Amino acid sequence: MxxxxxxxxxxxxxxxxxxxxxxxxxxxxxxxxxxxxxxxxxxxxxxxxxxxxxxxxxxxxxxxxxxxxxxxxxxxxxxxxxxxxxxxxxxxxxxxxxxxxxxxSGGPGYYRTKKAQISQRFSRAVVSQALCGQLLLREASQLLGGIKPNKIATFAKELGV
Structure with a gap:
């Protein structure tokens, strides 16, 4: 800067x-x-x-x-x-x-790391609500520790949702 x-x-x-x-x-x-x-x-x-x-x-x-x-x-x-x-x-x-x-090196990716940082039950609930429109993507993003709203579907795949 x-x-x-x-x-x-x-x-x-x-x-x-x-x-x-x-x-x-x-x-x-x-x-x-x-x-x-x-x-x-x-x-x-x-x-x-x-x-x-x-x-x-x-x-x-x-x-x-x-x-x-x-x-x-x-x-x-x-x-x-x-x-x-x-x-x-x-x-x-x-x-x-x-x-x-x-x-x-094949180390863990971003979504795999996120999955380990946040409770899977909580993550699945947030992702499910966001994908079905019950929760705004930006709110889901905040709850999931900053995963970009347009990447929540990718995170859902990692979770198996």
Whole structure:
């Protein structure tokens, strides 16, 4: 949001492509403003430990301190010349691979998780009432912990209703 607010301040629209090599001046400025707001350089430099076995060992402590993602912290380390571009790219590639593996792991889906979180008897009653028109879909959505109204029929299938 800070990045987008910066676009408003400078009166320039733009869509960030997250490219580390962008040459568009407004993107560079907006990225710098957002980075400084979220992870001030002087504070980052004070907390960065150079004597660790791996630069990545800094990330958990920095993540807890700044409350931003390790991806953001790696980018900040790159920008402040604590790591080289190659190290940053390897880290990001590894993070993306972990994310892809997690997606492909066959873990429980959204509806299966919802089914485990909410009483099945209650869920079936709410879904049944919503599908037969006795309960508004938006009310059912609220009762079911935020399942989107247009997805209640999908949840019903998961419940076997």
């Amino acid at each position: 800070i990045h987008e607010l910066c676009h408003i301040w400078i009166g320039q629209s733009g869509i960030s492509d997250a490219n580390t090599h962008t040459h568009r001046e407004e993107e560079i400025l907006c990225n710098a403003v957002a980075a400084e707001f979220l992870v001030p350089a002087s504070e980052f430099e004070t907390l960065w430990q150079t004597d660790l076995e791996s630069w990545q060992a800094n990330l958990p402590m920095l993540e807890a301190h700044f409350h931003v993602s390790t991806w953001t912290l790696a980018r900040r380390a790159l920008t402040l010349n604590f790591i080289a571009l190659g190290e940053y790219q390897r880290y990001i590639n590894a993070q993306q691979a972990v994310y892809r593996d997690r997606e492909d």
